[in-house]
Amino acid sequence: MEIARTQDYILMRLSHGEDIIKSIEEVIAEEKSTLLIVTGIGMITDFELGYFDRGQYIKKTFKEPYELTVLQGSVASEGDPRMHIHATVADKEHRAYGGHLLKGQVWMSNEIGFLRLKGVSSKRWMDKEKGVAILHVSQVTG
Secondary structure, eight states: OOEEEEEEEEEEEETTTTTTHHHOOOOTTOSSSSEEEEEEEEEEEEEEEEEEEEEEEEEEEEEEEEEEEHHHHOOOSSESOOEEEEEEEOOOOOOOOOOOOEEEEEEEEEEEEEEETTTTEEEEEETTTTTTTEOOOOOOOO
């Protein structure tokens, strides 16, 4: 894993075989001052996407390499889970699949960026009525 950090951005490049979710968790572990917006591209293999349906995921597992055309989501400064990340992938026939990224391994390389939204407080907590963790944001004053 290669990482570059500035005041506003974090950029990481992951290598073949690295675990995408664990790598993101490692990078964001100390990032708790604001909301992070996540974006990324690359290739992915041995991954699982989920469609959220009434409190549970309908999961689909993919074993072959796919093009990771979009990785997008957010990381709250507080809560469990802090991350909410979706992926859109494409196969060799140019068919696209998408959903919550539940697990995945890098195939060849991934480029993942994080944008820090300064002045934003963010928390994600379970909404028992909806059965899902919901992001709550507010502007920090002062």
